[in-house]
Amino acid sequence: MRLETQRLVIRTLEPKDADAWLAMVTDPEVRRYLPAGPIPTIDAFQTSLTRRHELERERGFAVWAVDLKETGEFVGQCGLYPAEGKGPEIEIAYHYSRSAWKKGYATEAAISVLGYGLGAGGLDRVVGFVMPANVGSSRVLEKTGMRFEGLVHVYDLDGIKKYSADRATWKSPIADKVM
Numbered sequence: 001m002r003l004e005t006q007r008l009v010i011r012t013l014e015p016k017d018a019d020a021w022l023a024m025v026t027d028p029e030v031r032r033y034l035p036a037g038p039i040p041t042i043d044a045f046q047t048s049l050t051r052r053h054e055l056e057r058e059r060g061f062a063v064w065a066v067d068l069k070e071t072g073e074f075v076g077q078c079g080l081y082p083a084e085g086k087g088p089e090i091e092i093a094y095h096y097s098r099s100a101w102k103k104g105y106a107t108e109a110a111i112s113v114l115g116y117g118l119g120a121g122g123l124d125r126v127v128g129f130v131m132p133a134n135v136g137s138s139r140v141l142e143k144t145g146m147r148f149e150g151l152v153h154v155y156d157l158d159g160i161k162k163y164s165a166d167r168a169t170w171k172s173p174i175a176d177k178v179m
Contacts, residue, residue, distance in 0.1 A: 006069075007070070008105060009068075013048075013049055013064060013065045019044045021099065025095065030095055030098065033131045033137065060121055060122070061079060063078065063081055064079040065077055065107050066078050076099035076100055078094035078109040078116050081096065106140045111172055111174055114165055120165075124167045127149075129152070129163075130161055131160060132151075132160070144165070147164055148163055
């Protein structure tokens with residue numbers, strides 16, 4: 001898989017991404033807004049890599065690596081996967097290294113991934129979940145054109161904000177812009 005935006009390349013995660021991925025997902029500031037769980041290891045990366053490749057082969061989507069187009073630097077991940085690991089809803093998810101925060105990369109990648117999912121990816125609906133304290137992540141989903149649906153119980157957590165976008169009504173906020 002390969003999607004490109006003005007500044008980013010969104011692509012299939014590869015073994016070469018292990019160190020950068022681990023640095024990102026073990027950062028306490030990144031983990032602050034994730035459900036509790038063990039600190040990821042190289043074994044967790046390998047398991048995740050295998051699972052993502054299988055999902056991409058079987059369903060046409062996964063959570064992909066995000067690189068800066070100009071330098072090739074891995075800055076995060078963004079993609080689609082079955083909510084809570086089992087579905088039936090399909091969730092958009094993204095995480096970025098701290099060095100990539102507040103630069104618009106999350107929104108840029110999320111719009112591209114959402115457009116793919118609701119377009120060529122063949123999905124009718126995509127949801128997103130955000131911990132209430134994660135204001136930045138809520139803003140990302142709002143900027144993509146997703147609608148706030150309410151608070152839900154998901155990932156064994158109560159009061160999680162749920163957003164959604166439907167193929168029939170979603171319009172890319174950058175559809176009229178040339179990239």
